[in-house]
Amino acid sequence: AQSVTQLGSHVSVSEGALVLLRCNYSSSVPPYLFWYVQYPNQGLQLLLKYTTGATLVKGINGFEAEFKKSETSFHLTKPSAHMSDAAEYFCAVTFAGYSSASKIIFGSGTRLSIRP
Protein backbone atom coordinates (compact mmCIF):
# COMPACT_ATOMS: atom_id res chain seq x y z
CA ALA A 1 0.00 0.00 0.00
CA GLN A 2 1.17 3.49 -0.73
CA SER A 3 1.67 6.11 1.95
CA VAL A 4 3.37 9.41 2.58
CA THR A 5 4.97 10.68 5.78
CA GLN A 6 5.88 14.24 6.59
CA LEU A 7 8.43 14.58 9.37
CA GLY A 8 7.68 17.48 11.67
CA SER A 9 4.22 18.93 12.04
CA HIS A 10 5.67 22.39 12.65
CA VAL A 11 8.85 23.99 11.35
CA SER A 12 9.99 27.47 12.34
CA VAL A 13 12.79 29.33 10.57
CA SER A 14 14.09 32.88 10.54
CA GLU A 15 13.44 35.13 7.59
CA GLY A 16 16.26 34.62 5.08
CA ALA A 17 17.14 31.16 6.40
CA LEU A 18 16.97 27.87 4.53
CA VAL A 19 13.62 26.11 4.49
CA LEU A 20 13.63 22.30 4.53
CA LEU A 21 10.39 20.35 4.78
CA ARG A 22 10.71 16.57 4.76
CA CYS A 23 8.58 14.03 2.93
CA ASN A 24 9.06 10.28 2.61
CA TYR A 25 6.83 7.92 0.68
CA SER A 26 6.34 4.22 0.33
CA SER A 27 5.40 2.69 -2.99
CA SER A 28 5.96 -0.52 -4.88
CA VAL A 29 5.62 1.24 -8.25
CA PRO A 30 7.06 4.50 -9.58
CA PRO A 31 5.33 7.41 -7.89
CA TYR A 32 4.22 10.81 -8.94
CA LEU A 33 5.03 13.25 -6.12
CA PHE A 34 3.64 16.66 -5.30
CA TRP A 35 3.90 19.50 -2.87
CA TYR A 36 0.86 21.65 -2.20
CA VAL A 37 0.65 24.81 -0.11
CA GLN A 38 -2.36 25.99 1.87
CA TYR A 39 -2.64 29.54 3.12
CA PRO A 40 -5.05 30.28 6.00
CA ASN A 41 -8.70 29.85 5.05
CA GLN A 42 -7.85 28.88 1.50
CA GLY A 43 -7.77 25.70 -0.52
CA LEU A 44 -4.59 23.91 -1.54
CA GLN A 45 -2.43 25.17 -4.40
CA LEU A 46 0.10 23.10 -6.33
CA LEU A 47 3.71 24.19 -5.65
CA LEU A 48 5.53 21.65 -7.76
CA LYS A 49 5.41 18.08 -9.01
CA TYR A 50 7.64 15.23 -10.07
CA THR A 51 6.39 12.74 -12.62
CA THR A 52 9.29 11.53 -14.75
CA GLY A 53 12.60 12.91 -15.99
CA ALA A 54 14.75 15.35 -14.05
CA THR A 55 14.71 14.53 -10.36
CA LEU A 56 15.20 18.12 -9.24
CA VAL A 57 12.03 20.05 -9.87
CA LYS A 58 11.42 23.74 -9.44
CA GLY A 59 8.14 25.26 -8.45
CA ILE A 60 6.54 28.56 -7.73
CA ASN A 61 7.81 31.10 -5.19
CA GLY A 62 11.40 29.82 -5.34
CA PHE A 63 10.70 26.36 -3.96
CA GLU A 64 12.28 23.21 -5.28
CA ALA A 65 12.27 19.52 -4.42
CA GLU A 66 14.42 16.56 -5.29
CA PHE A 67 13.15 13.04 -5.90
CA LYS A 68 15.57 10.53 -4.36
CA LYS A 69 14.46 7.03 -5.18
CA SER A 70 17.11 5.37 -3.01
CA GLU A 71 15.89 7.31 0.02
CA THR A 72 12.19 7.28 -0.99
CA SER A 73 12.18 11.00 -0.29
CA PHE A 74 10.90 14.19 -1.85
CA HIS A 75 12.03 16.98 0.47
CA LEU A 76 11.00 20.58 -0.22
CA THR A 77 13.56 23.37 0.04
CA LYS A 78 13.88 27.09 -0.42
CA PRO A 79 17.23 28.85 0.01
CA SER A 80 15.89 31.96 1.71
CA ALA A 81 12.60 32.12 3.61
CA HIS A 82 10.24 35.03 3.23
CA MET A 83 7.48 36.06 5.59
CA SER A 84 4.92 35.27 2.90
CA ASP A 85 5.99 31.61 2.94
CA ALA A 86 4.20 31.05 6.24
CA ALA A 87 1.58 28.42 5.44
CA GLU A 88 0.74 24.72 5.68
CA TYR A 89 2.58 22.46 3.24
CA PHE A 90 1.36 19.05 2.13
CA CYS A 91 3.25 16.33 0.34
CA ALA A 92 1.15 14.03 -1.84
CA VAL A 93 1.71 10.87 -3.86
CA THR A 94 -0.01 8.97 -6.61
CA PHE A 95 1.14 6.37 -9.09
CA ALA A 96 2.22 6.84 -12.64
CA GLY A 97 0.23 5.84 -15.61
CA TYR A 98 -2.89 4.67 -14.07
CA SER A 99 -6.50 4.80 -14.31
CA SER A 100 -8.63 7.54 -12.96
CA ALA A 101 -9.22 5.30 -9.98
CA SER A 102 -5.69 5.95 -8.73
CA LYS A 103 -5.81 7.68 -5.39
CA ILE A 104 -3.92 10.81 -4.52
CA ILE A 105 -2.75 10.45 -0.93
CA PHE A 106 -1.80 13.47 1.16
CA GLY A 107 0.56 13.62 4.11
CA SER A 108 -0.53 15.13 7.40
CA GLY A 109 1.06 18.48 6.63
CA THR A 110 3.83 20.70 8.00
CA ARG A 111 3.07 24.16 9.26
CA LEU A 112 5.87 26.58 8.36
CA SER A 113 6.34 29.64 10.53
CA ILE A 114 8.75 32.44 9.68
CA ARG A 115 10.41 34.48 12.45
CA PRO A 116 11.24 38.12 11.67
Added chain:
Amino acid sequence: EAGVAQSPRYKIIEKRQSVAFWCNPISGHATLYWYQQILGQGPKLLIQFQNNGVVDDSQLPKDRFSAERLKGVDSTLKIQPAKLEDSAVYLCASSLLSGRVTGELFFGEGSRLTVL
Protein backbone atom coordinates in the same frame (compact mmCIF):
# COMPACT_ATOMS: atom_id res chain seq x y z
CA GLU B 1 -10.42 31.46 -15.79
CA ALA B 2 -12.77 30.99 -12.86
CA GLY B 3 -11.58 28.66 -10.13
CA VAL B 4 -13.42 25.96 -8.21
CA ALA B 5 -16.41 27.50 -6.45
CA GLN B 6 -17.74 26.18 -3.15
CA SER B 7 -20.57 27.22 -0.89
CA PRO B 8 -21.28 27.89 1.85
CA ARG B 9 -17.88 28.89 3.23
CA TYR B 10 -18.98 28.35 6.83
CA LYS B 11 -21.75 26.34 8.43
CA ILE B 12 -22.60 25.69 12.06
CA ILE B 13 -25.20 23.04 12.89
CA GLU B 14 -26.33 20.94 15.83
CA LYS B 15 -25.54 17.24 15.86
CA ARG B 16 -28.13 15.10 14.10
CA GLN B 17 -29.02 17.95 11.75
CA SER B 18 -28.31 17.80 8.04
CA VAL B 19 -26.11 19.95 5.84
CA ALA B 20 -25.30 20.19 2.14
CA PHE B 21 -22.27 21.60 0.38
CA TRP B 22 -22.11 22.62 -3.24
CA CYS B 23 -19.18 22.65 -5.63
CA ASN B 24 -18.79 23.94 -9.18
CA PRO B 25 -15.51 22.79 -10.74
CA ILE B 26 -13.43 24.57 -13.33
CA SER B 27 -15.14 24.46 -16.72
CA GLY B 28 -14.12 21.41 -18.70
CA HIS B 29 -12.68 19.49 -15.77
CA ALA B 30 -13.93 15.93 -15.96
CA THR B 31 -12.79 14.73 -12.55
CA LEU B 32 -14.20 16.08 -9.30
CA TYR B 33 -13.09 15.21 -5.79
CA TRP B 34 -14.48 15.79 -2.32
CA TYR B 35 -11.93 15.76 0.50
CA GLN B 36 -12.44 16.00 4.24
CA GLN B 37 -9.75 17.91 6.14
CA ILE B 38 -9.90 17.62 9.90
CA LEU B 39 -7.89 20.19 11.85
CA GLY B 40 -4.22 19.21 11.97
CA GLN B 41 -4.55 16.49 9.34
CA GLY B 42 -4.08 16.20 5.62
CA PRO B 43 -7.02 15.99 3.25
CA LYS B 44 -8.74 12.62 3.10
CA LEU B 45 -10.53 11.62 -0.09
CA LEU B 46 -14.23 11.01 0.43
CA ILE B 47 -15.38 10.52 -3.15
CA GLN B 48 -14.09 10.93 -6.68
CA PHE B 49 -16.25 11.42 -9.77
CA GLN B 50 -15.31 10.99 -13.39
CA ASN B 51 -17.92 13.01 -15.27
CA ASN B 52 -21.10 11.88 -13.51
CA GLY B 53 -19.88 8.43 -12.48
CA VAL B 54 -18.33 7.47 -9.14
CA VAL B 55 -14.74 6.25 -9.43
CA ASP B 56 -13.90 5.85 -5.75
CA ASP B 57 -16.08 6.23 -2.68
CA SER B 58 -14.34 3.68 -0.48
CA GLN B 59 -13.80 6.15 2.37
CA LEU B 60 -17.21 7.78 2.25
CA PRO B 61 -19.29 6.96 5.37
CA LYS B 62 -22.29 5.93 3.35
CA ASP B 63 -24.63 5.63 6.31
CA ARG B 64 -24.58 9.41 6.68
CA PHE B 65 -22.75 10.93 3.72
CA SER B 66 -23.98 11.10 0.14
CA ALA B 67 -22.76 12.90 -2.95
CA GLU B 68 -23.98 13.36 -6.46
CA ARG B 69 -22.86 14.90 -9.72
CA LEU B 70 -25.91 14.41 -11.85
CA LYS B 71 -24.98 16.30 -15.02
CA GLY B 72 -21.24 15.79 -14.81
CA VAL B 73 -20.65 19.39 -13.81
CA ASP B 74 -21.44 20.66 -10.32
CA SER B 75 -21.73 18.42 -7.29
CA THR B 76 -23.42 18.30 -3.90
CA LEU B 77 -22.13 16.59 -0.76
CA LYS B 78 -24.70 15.92 1.96
CA ILE B 79 -24.33 14.83 5.57
CA GLN B 80 -27.37 13.50 7.39
CA PRO B 81 -27.39 13.18 10.34
CA ALA B 82 -24.24 15.04 11.32
CA LYS B 83 -22.00 13.89 14.17
CA LEU B 84 -19.53 15.90 16.22
CA GLU B 85 -16.62 14.19 14.46
CA ASP B 86 -17.81 15.55 11.11
CA SER B 87 -16.49 18.98 12.09
CA ALA B 88 -13.94 19.66 9.37
CA VAL B 89 -13.26 21.59 6.21
CA TYR B 90 -14.77 19.98 3.13
CA LEU B 91 -12.63 20.65 0.11
CA CYS B 92 -13.74 20.24 -3.45
CA ALA B 93 -11.15 19.83 -6.19
CA SER B 94 -11.19 19.20 -9.90
CA SER B 95 -8.71 18.11 -12.53
CA LEU B 96 -8.59 18.44 -16.27
CA LEU B 97 -7.64 15.03 -17.57
CA SER B 98 -9.92 12.09 -17.44
CA GLY B 99 -8.36 8.67 -17.37
CA ARG B 100 -4.73 9.15 -16.42
CA VAL B 101 -4.27 10.75 -13.04
CA THR B 102 -1.71 13.51 -12.98
CA GLY B 103 -2.24 14.61 -9.41
CA GLU B 104 -2.60 18.22 -10.46
CA LEU B 105 -5.70 19.21 -8.58
CA PHE B 106 -7.35 22.60 -8.41
CA PHE B 107 -8.97 23.23 -5.05
CA GLY B 108 -11.78 25.45 -3.93
CA GLU B 109 -11.50 27.48 -0.73
CA GLY B 110 -13.42 24.88 1.24
CA SER B 111 -16.54 24.74 3.37
CA ARG B 112 -15.87 24.78 7.10
CA LEU B 113 -18.39 22.76 9.09
CA THR B 114 -18.77 23.01 12.84
CA VAL B 115 -21.07 20.49 14.52
CA LEU B 116 -22.15 21.42 18.05
